[in-house]
Amino acid sequence: MFEPIKSFFDDFSAYLRAWYLFLKKRFFILAGVLENVKSEGAHFLYRQRGRFARPISHFSVGILVVLVIALSPLVSWEKIEFGGNESQILGTIDASFTALGSAGQSSSNLQGRGGIAEYQVVGGDTVSSIAQKFGVSLDTIRWANNLKSVDDIKPDQVLRVLPISGVLHSVRRGETVYSIAKIYSVDPQAIVDFPFNTFIDDETFALAVGQELVVPSGVMPKVKLWSKPAPKTDYLAEAPVSISDQGQTQPTDQFIWPTVGKISQGYFWYHKAIDIANSAAPAVVASRGGIVLSAGWNAPQAYGIHIIVDHGDGYKTLYAHLSSVAVSPGQSVLRGQVIGQMGSTGRSTGIHLHFEIRAPKGNVNPLSYLQQ
Structure with missing residues (x-):
């Protein structure tokens, strides 16, 4: 009674074993072919001394880019x-x-x-x-x-x-x-x-x-503009008033120019400050009197060497990318007192002062507070 069943399982086992031996043999044959191709390819590239290294790397990067684009959301x-x-x-x-x-x-x-x-x-x-x-x-x-x-x-x-x-x-x-x-x-x-x-x-x-x-604010060279030219805002920063020249008539809550130079970058939504450039790297003075909160290369690192002065009424000023400082945290400074030297430290492309006025509700355009 059980003889036919036993015979069936014996035949099925023999069938599976035959397939296993067949696939195993073909696998090792294929592996050997791939190994030979790899060896020949490596030998060929070695003989060419890197001649095809750049095209192959470019092709690989291209494939990677295609895969990233294909697998990523195309549009938000x-x-x-x-x-x-x-x-x-x-x-x-x-x-x-x-x-x-x-x-x-x-x-x-x-x-x-x-x-x-x-x-x-x-x-x-x-x-x-x-x-x-x-x-x-x-x-x-x-x-x-x-x-x-x-x-x-x-x-x-x-x-x-x-x-x-x-x-x-x-x-x-x-x-x-x-x-x-x-x-x-x-x-x-x-x-x-x-x-x-x-x-x-x-x-x-x-x-x-x-x-x-x-x-x-870039403009294509040698083309006729469709738009009306924007109002020229190429201000020159005035020389700061020294402590001895301020006299008793100027209100002490008025901001003065912190240095002298050309306004190389204005106030924008992403750059809440003005940049004053001067290749001579002149001295930088306190725009108003107050207490030095920080002085040196502190975070954020992009500011480089910078100074923050608290003026006591909710206003603060920041002076960034300096080459050196002449004050220390906790020190009282007078309006017009030298606090540092213009430089190009931090995230900077050239000698300039990054100057911010921080009001109680956020940064404000310094040009609205400085005498022009």
Whole structure:
């Protein structure tokens, strides 16, 4: 009775064993072939002494990029309403960052959106209306999208819109922040300070070929502008008033210029300060009297050597990128007293003073408080 069943299991076991031996043999044959191919390939590359190393590495990186793109969400959608015209903004995921003068704030608090947005044109849109919606110049949209005329847009077209007026630059071989800044007539510090620009090396500000940089307030050379030129704000910082020259007539709660030089960068949503540049590295004085809270190379490191003075009424001033300090924490200082020397420490591209006035409710534009 059990003989047929036993015979079936014996035959089935023999069948499985035959398949096992067959696959095992084929596996070792395939492994041997792959080993030979690997050996021949390695020998070939060795004989070529690295001739194909770069193409192979580029091909591998390309495959990796394709995989990342394929496996990642392609687009993040966010709805933004602009006074009755509802449009879709692509790729505007909120990002948090720390910009000098805006510690603890997010990009949404500063500008309502982060990075470069993609805007889908709807019926009735014009380049001018889109520029007004985003608070940038016509030329900013023109240059970022290679528009030939103001009529060169149509419904459903997707436009790239920078978060600030300026130029979107694609880095070419051999370029630096300094050479790029010269092309667009801006200070290189403005490129470095823009919080969405990244660098291979944050100390040297090295760039990668092909990466995109936002050049704030940049202007394309040798082109006729569509937008009216912005009001010129190229102030010269006056020489600070010395303690002996202040007299008794000036109110002691008035801020004075902390140093002398050229205003190389103004006050923006991401740069809540002014930069005063001077290659002679002059002395820096207290803009108002008060107590020194900190002096030296303290956090955040981006400020380099810096001083913070508390004026006792909710206002504080900060002096950053100094080369040296002449005061210490807890020390009382008078308005016009020398507290340090202008320098280029921290996240800096050249000799300048980063000057902030911190009011009780946050940073304010120093130019509104300084005599001009």
